[in-house]
Amino acid sequence: MTRYWTVYITIHGGSIGQNTANMGRELTLCVIVLGVLCCLSGGAASGSRGSGYRAINGGSNCAACTVVISLVEQLSEIYNETTVQALDRLCSFLPTNFQNACKAFAGFVGPILPEIITKEENSDTICHALPFCYTEPGHQRCQAYPSPSTGFEFGVRKRREVMRQHGLSLEKADICNLPGIKEICDYIDNIFDNHDPGVDIDKDGFSTVETLRGTSWRGRDCDDGNGDKHAGARPIMNDIADDSNCNGIYGSDPTTGKTYEEVLCGGTEQRGIAVLGDSISAHFHLPEEWMDARKLSIEVFKHLPFILENEIDWPQMSSATGHGNNSWPEVIQGPIDSLYLRLAARNRCNHRDYQNIAVNGADSHGMLGIQKSLSRDPAKDQPLLTLYALVGNDVCNGHEDTFADMTTPAQMRNNTMTTLRYLDKVLPMKSHVLLIGLADARILYNSLHNRIHPLGRYRNDFTYSMLYDFLNCLDVSPCRGWLQTNETIRNMTAVRAAELSNVLKDIATTEKSAFSAFNITYMDCPFEQVLNEWKKQGGEPWQLIEPIDGFHANQQGQALIAGAIWEDILQTSPAALGQLNRNNAVIQKIFGNQGGY
Ligand SMILES: *[C@@H]1O[C@H](CO)[C@@H](O)[C@H](O)[C@H]1NC(C)=O
Ligand SMILES: *[C@@H]1O[C@H](CO)[C@@H](O)[C@H](O)[C@H]1NC(C)=O
Ligand SMILES: *[C@@H]1O[C@H](CO)[C@@H](O)[C@H](O)[C@H]1NC(C)=O
Ligand SMILES: *[C@@H]1O[C@H](CO)[C@@H](O)[C@H](O)[C@H]1NC(C)=O
Ligand SMILES: *[C@@H]1O[C@H](CO)[C@@H](O)[C@H](O)[C@H]1NC(C)=O
Ligand SMILES: *[C@@H]1O[C@H](CO)[C@@H](O)[C@H](O)[C@H]1NC(C)=O
Ligand SMILES: [Ca+2]
Ligand SMILES: [Ca+2]
Ligand SMILES: [Ca+2]
Numbered sequence: 367m368t369r370y371w372t373v374y375i376t377i378h379g380g381s382i383g384q385n386t387a388n389m390g391r392e393l394t395l396c397v398i399v400l401g402v403l404c405c406l407s408g409g410a411a412s413g414s415r416g417s418g419y420r421a422i423n424g425g426s427n428c429a430a431c432t433v434v435i436s437l438v439e440q441l442s443e444i445y446n447e448t449t450v451q452a453l454d455r456l457c458s459f460l461p462t463n464f465q466n467a468c469k470a471f472a473g474f475v476g477p478i479l480p481e482i483i484t485k486e487e488n489s490d491t492i493c494h495a496l497p498f499c500y501t502e503p504g505h506q507r508c509q510a511y512p513s514p515s516t517g518f519e520f521g522v523r524k525r526r527e528v529m530r531q532h533g534l535s536l537e538k539a540d541i542c543n544l545p546g547i548k549e550i551c552d553y554i555d556n557i558f559d560n561h562d563p564g565v566d567i568d569k570d571g572f573s574t575v576e577t578l579r580g581t582s583w584r585g586r587d588c589d590d591g592n593g594d595k596h597a598g599a600r601p602i603m604n605d606i607a608d609d610s611n612c613n614g615i616y617g618s619d620p621t622t623g624k625t626y627e628e629v630l631c632g633g634t635e636q637r638g639i640a641v642l643g644d645s646i647s648a649h650f651h652l653p654e655e656w657m658d659a660r661k662l663s664i665e666v667f668k669h670l671p672f673i674l675e676n677e678i679d680w681p682q683m684s685s686a687t688g689h690g691n692n693s694w695p696e697v698i699q700g701p702i703d704s705l706y707l708r709l710a711a712r713n714r715c716n717h718r719d720y721q722n723i724a725v726n727g728a729d730s731h732g733m734l735g736i737q738k739s740l741s742r743d744p745a746k747d748q749p750l751l752t753l754y755a756l757v758g759n760d761v762c763n764g765h766e767d768t769f770a771d772m773t774t775p776a777q778m779r780n781n782t783m784t785t786l787r788y789l790d791k792v793l794p795m796k797s798h799v800l801l802i803g804l805a806d807a808r809i810l811y812n813s814l815h816n817r818i819h820p821l822g823r824y825r826n827d828f829t830y831s832m833l834y835d836f837l838n839c840l841d842v843s844p845c846r847g848w849l850q851t852n853e854t855i856r857n858m859t860a861v862r863a864a865e866l867s868n869v870l871k872d873i874a875t876t877e878k879s880a881f882s883a884f885n886i887t888y889m890d891c892p893f894e895q896v897l898n899e900w901k902k903q904g905g906e907p908w909q910l911i912e913p914i915d916g917f918h919a920n921q922q923g924q925a926l927i928a929g930a931i932w933e934d935i936l937q938t939s940p941a942a943l944g945q946l947n948r949n950n951a952v953i954q955k956i957f958g959n960q961g962g963y
Contacts, residue, residue, distance in 0.1 A: 422505055422841045423500060423505055428493055428498050428500075431493035432490065432510050433657065435492050436489045437657070438483065439489065440659035442483075444659055450476050450479050459667050460670065477532060481528045482495060482528055482529070487514050487516075490513075494518075495522050497537075557675060560578075561723070561739040568589075568591055572587035572590075573587055581963060582681050582722075585717075586612065586718060588610075594746070596611070597638065597719045598638040598741075599748075600748060601631075606618055613631075613715055613716070614718075615631060630952060630953050637713075637749045637943075638709075638721065638751070640686075640753070641686035641723060641724055642755070642785070644758060645679065646893075647686055647755045648680075648725065649919075650678060650912070651679070651918070656697075666697055669696070682963075685924040685925065686720075686724075687722040688703065689704065690963045700924075701922065704925075706719075707928075709943065712944065712945075712947065713946070714947060714949075714950045714953040715953070718960075723739055729763060730778055730781035740792065743792075745794070748794060749793070749794045751797070751943070752793065752798065752884070754785065754799060754802065757891045758805055759845075760772065760866055761845075762846070762847060762848070773866060775869050786799065789881075791883075795882070798885050798939060800886075801870040801871075801873065801887070802892070804866050808859075809897060810849065810917060811830075811850065812907075813907035813911065814908055815830050815851070816830075819914075819916070833849075834850055834851055845917060848917070870888055896919075896923060896926040896927055911923065
């Protein structure tokens with residue numbers, strides 16, 4: 367709690383001087399590369415990765431260095447300026463609170479930049495000289511780009527000489543251990559490791575600020591001083607005096623004396639929506655504008671603090687819990703549609719009753735801990751439509767030996783049953799659980815491998831295949847099994863994914879009567895269906911995929927997924943959606959936007 371406040375106040379420019387100063391130093395480097403550090407490496411946040419796991423050859427430090435140096439090189443060419451000026455330009459794009467940090471970093475590397483970044487060389491040799499990248503015994507050297515014509519070793523040697531002349535260390539470098547950056551990395555880890563709202567005074571799991579697992583993720587708390595009042599509550603005394611379930615409906619009709627909750631919502635089968643999921647459900651989105659040198663600008667970094675505090679996820683625009691309007695058009699574009707919006711349109715009494723309990727990197731093991739941050743009282747709250755949507759990470763937790771760390775079918779069954787038994791204790795009666803199968807993500811490679819990655823757009827020199835090989839070499843790929851140039855391995859991953867989906871399908875049939883609070887249904891991961899329909903309408907699959915990671919559904923994809931899931935539930939278990947409330951128009955007339963979000 368305390369630490370959350372600290373982060374919040376710091377980033378919002380509050381008054382905790384000392385921490386602000388600490389936060390400032392060289393934060394930028396950490397931040398620019400955060401996507402690589404925290405997220406392309408799979409969001410270690412779920413804590414499900416074995417403790418034995420360790421990246422190789424510099425891991426995310428190396429990937430981060432490669433991105434930053436590539437961008438500086440490209441900027442200097444685009445604006446016809448020196449690399450020092452280009453780095454200054456990059457710093458100037460960042461929000462004020464982050465700029466000093468960037469300038470400190472620029473001051474640190476500035477003197478050697480002109481000598482180490484030259485036209486003939488690429489970021490690989492530079493990052494090996496610095497050395498954020500290195501080659502461990504028994505491993506292959508990792509390169510993003512082909513070797514320079516003058517030879518790889520030659521380039522590295524030349525740069526190391528420069529560094530020696532400037533008295534710089536040639537020890538293996540870990541960005542997060544550089545002076546001043548360690549605290550920042552810890553702060554950021556802290557944001558990514560906590561799954562409960564950072565600002566929640568009454569501890570009911572609902573917040574009044576947007577970020578830090580606040581209202582972007584769960585319906586705004588209409589009274590943060592009373593734990594009995596929150597989205598999804600059964601209204602206390604029918605909300606005769608004020609709103610206890612935060613749906614904006616309260617008071618009584620002056621002519622009849624009856625409460626509005628009773629008249630407009632009573633017997634309408636109110637319910638909420640929650641998703642227990644991974645980065646797809648959280649809607650991970652790293653703005654492509656951050657890695658396309660021609661698009662870098664002040665505008666694209668303007669929401670940086672907000673984006674970090676939401677873990678680079680966009681639950682407020684996701685297929686499960688999207689709501690409201692897009693206030694970030696500089697860095698995310700596309701239509702919003704969601705199960706929540708559809709449930710709320712079906713019955714306006716459901717307003718604000720959404721919870722996004724999804725975490726980047728979550729798999730069925732990690733969910734056993736994450737699930738505890740779901741807030742639902744079986745006696746005092748309304749039923750909950752709950753999605754169990756772990757669509758990838760159980761086959762993504764492989765490292766050098768691809769299969770050894772993947773979840774086995776027996777583990778999948780055990781984990782899922784453990785979560786379902788937990789849900790049976792916390793969910794109100796008449797809830798519904800929808801199990802969603804794992805994706806067959808071979809479509810990602812098939813649609814992307816020859817395409818140019820945003821980082822390579824300027825020079826037309828970096829494809830997704832190159833990205834996959836580079837990240838796998840460093841062992842920091844978010845999913846080695848799918849983001850993979852070896853077809854045999856992709857096929858092996860598909861086999862295991864299908865086995866795990868079958869476990870879920872089997873649970874939905876054989877364990878139907880094992881739980882009293884909810885019915886269970888199963889559906890295949892809808893992404894493939896959505897892609898096929900998109901293709902039928904003349905679209906290209908890549909148009910639905912996040913460009914930076916090549917791994918997630920983008921905004922357009924999220925919206926289509928919402929529709930596909932809704933249609934499935936409507937066909938297989940319409941009771942899970944509740945009835946259409948015939949009072950919707952009256953509610954809108956009396957209560958307007960019901961307090962918004
Ligand atoms: C780039 O800048 C240099 C030095 O300022 C100048 O001589 C050169 O003409 C410029 N090149 C282009 C293409 O603008
Ligand atoms: C979204 O924007 C439209 C148009 O500006 C506005 O009418 C509507 O109230 C907004 N919705 C929300 C939830 O803010
Ligand atoms: C099943 O999962 C639970 C919870 O993680 C664990 O305690 C138990 O040992 C597991 N059982 C088997 C047979 O794997
Ligand atoms: C649960 O399933 C049964 C049998 O299909 C159905 O009659 C009932 O309405 C369902 N209950 C809910 C709350 O969906
Ligand atoms: C692809 O992976 C398989 C399984 O690990 C391996 O046996 C094979 O040699 C690999 N093929 C190539 C071309 O690397
Ligand atoms: C991978 O699976 C596809 C589809 O089942 C098949 O056509 C292809 O031959 C397989 N490739 C390898 C290398 O096993
Ligand atoms: Ca609260
Ligand atoms: Ca409250
Ligand atoms: Ca109410």
